[in-house]
Amino acid sequence: MQAIQKIGQAAQTAAFELGQLATATKNQVLLAMADALEAATPTILAANQQDMAAADANHVRQVMLDRLKLDQQRVKDMAAGLRQVAALADPIGELVQGWQTESGLQIAQQRVPLGVIAMIYEARPNVTVDAAALTFKAGNAVILRGGKEALRSNIALATVLQTVLTQFNLPATAIQLLTDTTHETAQALMQLNEYVDVLIPRGSGRFIQTVVQTATVPVIETGAGNxxxxxxxxxxxxxxxxxxxxxxxxxxxxxxxxxxxxxxxxxxxxxxxxxxxxxxxxxxxxxxxxxxxxxxxxxxxxxxxxxxxxxxxxxxxxxxxxxxxxxxxxxxxxxxxxxxxxxxxxxxxxxxxxxxxxxxxxxxxxxxxxTDGFEFGFGAEIGISTQKLHARGPMGLTALTSTKYVVRGTGQVRP
The missing domain is CATH 3.40.309.10 (Aldehyde Dehydrogenase; Chain A, domain 2)
Known part of the structure; x- marks a missing residue:
């Protein structure tokens, strides 16, 4: 089995386990992640400084360097985002609506996780934490593929989050980061239909359109902002x-x-x-x-x-x-x-x-x-959807769920 398929299979297995977690457990994990991030600030900033130096040497524009840069306050902000997500209501299991049919069937529509969410994004290390927090709280596993410019930063952040998962006897594969940032691996992720339920790209308009045109898994378009x-x-x-x-x-x-x-x-x-x-x-x-x-x-x-x-x-x-x-x-x-x-x-x-x-x-x-999930009161955001199906605007927890109908009967058969 190819490496990307193993990653997908592991994410699918982890997603099933996350979908069964109690809200209290998820919140404890998120709060522990926030504390761990702050404790690891020196390590995270050292990794980010290496990314910044490499990007500067490659003549990355100053405004793009601002996206890449982390400092002590930005790490604190990421930790604050984790804590805010922990404080939000858990959407999983929420009753959307319910009714009884003429045949006596009791129908309930309830929220369930999407399953495995993949994210492909450019040099924004905070996205690594925001995406992990929201997908985890909504009971989903996530596969992250960040930009090569932020690789060291993303590895440092993902390692902290994965360590906390193992401390709670949860699969570290619930949050996976692709360290191979080649276009070939990105394309393989975009076409991992067997395991990925939805793909969310974040970046420039050109980048997002490339993903939309290449992917065979369902895509939520985000981000381009004219x-x-x-x-x-x-x-x-x-x-x-x-x-x-x-x-x-x-x-x-x-x-x-x-x-x-x-x-x-x-x-x-x-x-x-x-x-x-x-x-x-x-x-x-x-x-x-x-x-x-x-x-x-x-x-x-x-x-x-x-x-x-x-x-x-x-x-x-x-x-x-x-x-x-x-x-x-x-x-x-x-x-x-x-x-x-x-x-x-x-x-x-x-x-x-x-x-x-x-x-x-x-x-x-x-x-x-x-226009920001934090400013809208959603905690962190996984992206800002510019399309009209499934979700639109800043996407918080509810946007990372689907629904299913649970139908209870007393022996009814259709005449």
Whole structure:
């Protein structure tokens, strides 16, 4: 049996055992994992420093290095995520609905684990812990394949988590990390239909589409974030400026960062110079259409390719529109169904925007940076689904379950 098949078989066996665990046991394990992570901080950071040095030597962009970097606070945040997941209600066994049929059958729909979840993701070591925490609490085994840039960090993190599993006499194979980061192994995982129930990729839009096109196991699309903020004619411009600066600069390398600004022509001449001044300290490269350039001559002309591009960098493109209908049309044409925001004091416009924008999360007068499982109260998140089937938006515990029907009778047969 090939190595990847053995990994899949071991995960399937572990998933059955995890599906039978009591909630109290799962919570004890998660809390122990949190304590173990904090205790292992020096080892984890030493491994991460090696990854950072190698990535820097390979000229990885600074904003991508931010995704890779771990420090003491980020390790504490991962531990906090584990504790928050332990505090959440266990979805397994939850009664979704129940009823009695005319024939007297008692039908109950209840939540069950998905089984074996595979994850393929780029250089984000925190995903290793977030994914392990959520899949474990929801009774699933997980197979993790992180980016080569984060391999040492991921090994250090996975080793800590696996050690805790063995301390509780649970199979370490409930959380497995592929240390072979070749494309061939990744492709084999994407086609491990016999053992993998669902695959969740996290990374750039191009990366996710490659996985979708290659995988034969079911895939939940996540992550690609060409996010917009629309500043309406009836916006509070001070509020708009604050939100745009936050959405663009607070952490530009992540999928919920704003990439495009859409501005109503009525307030563009007043708002854009103010915004450019506010963004200047962050050295954001501004691009724009002809109307935006007429207001800010220093803008780089936006090309057709700009409107659909997720920059993951200190770059922003600006589109000036005549009305909210044009704004919605533009956003729906170019967005990735992730997170979109309107800044307005016009209730009718806010309603139109929330009803007509096609995205997993739609904001009124708030930053797109809040699209996050932790911020939504889900604990950690396993990803942000941009598709419409099974799950959409930040995916917490419930998104990692399926359901089954339990039907009880008293001897009924169908006439």
């Amino acid at each position: 996010c917009h903020v629309y500043v309406d004619a009836d916006a509070d411009l001070a509020m708009a400026q604050k939100i745009v600066v936050n959405a663009k600069t607070q952490r530009p390398s992540v999928c919920n960062a704003m990439e495009k600004l859409v501005v109503h022509q009525q307030i563009a001449a007043e708002f854009l110079p103010q915004l450019a001044a506010a963004l200047a300290p962050f050295h954001v490269e501004l691009r724009g259409d002809a109307q935006a350039q007429a207001i800010l001559p220093q803008l780089i002309p936006a090309t057709a390719a700009d409107w659909g591009t997720e920059y993951n960098d200190y770059i922003m493109a600006i589109k000036v529109v005549p009305d909210i209908t044009a704004a919605i049309s533009h956003i729906n044409r170019y967005n990735t169904k992730h997170s979109e925001a309107i800044i307005t004091n016009n209730y009718a416009h806010s309603q139109q925007f929330t009803q007509q924008i096609d995205a997993a999360v739609v904001y009124v007068n708030a930053s797109t940076r809040f």
